[in-house]
Amino acid sequence: MSDKTINRVAKATPRRLARKVRGLSDRAITWIFVGPTIFLLLAINIFPLIWTINLSFTNFKANRINRAVDYIGLRNYERILTDGDIWLSMQATAHFLFWTIFFQVLIGFTLAWLINRKFKGNDIWTTIIVLPMMLSPAVVGNFWTFLYQPQIGLFNYVVAFFTGADPSSFEMLGSVDLAPWSIVIVDTWMWTPFVMLICLAGLRSIPDYIYEAAEVDRASKLRQFFTITIPMVMPFLMLAVLFRGIENFKMFDLVVQLTGGGPGSTTELASINLKREAFEKWRTGYSSAFAIILFVTVFGLASIYVKALNKVKER
Template sequence: MTDTAMDKLAQRTPPRVARKVRGLSDRAIAWLFVGPTIFLLLAINIFPLIWTIYLSFTNYRANRLNREVEWVGLRNYERILTDSDIWLNMQATAHFLFWTLFFQVLIGFALAYLINKKFRGNDLWTTIIVLPMMLSPAVVGNFWTFLYQPQIGLFNYIVAFFIGADPSSFEMIGSVTLAPWAIVIVDTWMWTPFIMLICLAGLRSIPEYIYEAAEIDRASKWRQFWTLTVPMVLPFLMLAVLFRGIENFKMFDLVVQLTGGGPGSITELASINLKREAFEKWRTGYSSAYAVILFVTVFGLASIYVKALNKVKER
């Protein structure tokens, strides 16, 4: 903005407002702009967290507002940590987390490495690969539900053929053994492009002169890959794993869309069990304690992971 424009703007400012603004320090003006944002963060994030922690020590039920709330102390936490069903849910969550991250990292990095090599139709293939990530989980869940149907599901027929089952009676998402893998396949199909894009950004941030220097030193392509490419892309890859790990720990909609996440199911993740306790059984105090435990688990693991990520960046 030019000085003339600034002068015109100053002349249009009411004298009373102008005097108040001149009397404010730079720090006061900064707080004037930052204050509303901090207030919204406190209202939307901090207060609900504090309220949830408080409710976790009570027997509060959201569907019984007239009932007297009793302080139960650590009883909710004790019941959760000694419940064998909840530990099974945590095992199912850990299984889902590990295999989705494993396949997404493996396939995502491979796709990024291939796309980074300039070839004809590079941009077109990149757009096609990224399409699943742009879809809603509800749309993806419905789409793959049709693929898993025993009557018309193409993917179901393929799996049934390989394991020697009758395609007309075989249902992958109804199989105790294969249902968790059905969810892993769908999540991998949907979110591998996310890992690919972050890895691609890491690959394209590597200066060309490093590879030129390695070729002058007669380093083979294989050695360049392990000593240059992988170490320099590793921070980007670890960051992608952090994002996807946190999101998959909270996975809910896609699993429910595919399997219903019924009680006692092998696909009942911790987030689905939490939803059932809170909004079907209305055990608000109990589910608040459950949410606090999950929050502490995710926060603790993420903190340890971030420290490892920072060490990798410092190398």
């Protein structure tokens, strides 16, 4: 900004305001600009968390506002930790997390490695592969529901082609054994491009002179892959696992669109169980305690994982 512009602004500023601004320190001016943001963060994030913690110690029900609210201590937490259905939903969530992350990392890294070879038309293929990630989960859920239909579903005909079975003789979403895998397939199809982009950024961040030095030392391609590529891409892989793990732990919309997440089913994840307790049974205090347990679980695991990620970066 030129001196002329500064002088014009100074002359246009009212004298009272100019005196007040001159009397403020740099720290005061900083708080004037940062203060509203901090207030919004407290109002949007911190206050609901504190209110949820407070409700978790009560028997409050949102559909009975006029009912007297009693503080029952840790009774909600005791019921949750001793509820067999809760542990089954946590087990289903762990199963879903492990397999979705496993396939997404494996396929995503493979696609990133192939695209990084810079063949002709790789930009077009990158755009095509990324398309599923740009769709809404509700659209993806409805789309794959039609593919899984036993009579008209294209997916069943593809499976029948390779197995020789009658496509109308089985229903993937209706099978207790296959329903969880149907969700794993859809989530992998949708979010593998996200992992691919992160891995591709990691691969393209590796300097070419490292591979050139390895070739001078007569290192084979396989040795270069395991001693250069994997160690240098590992922080990006771990970052992708962190992002997808947090997102899939609270997976809700895609599962409901595909299976409905019915009670007692193998697709009843922890997030769906939480929704049922809060908005179907209206056990607000109980569901608040459940939400706090899930929050502490995710926060604790993520903190441990971030420490491991930082150690990998320091190597």
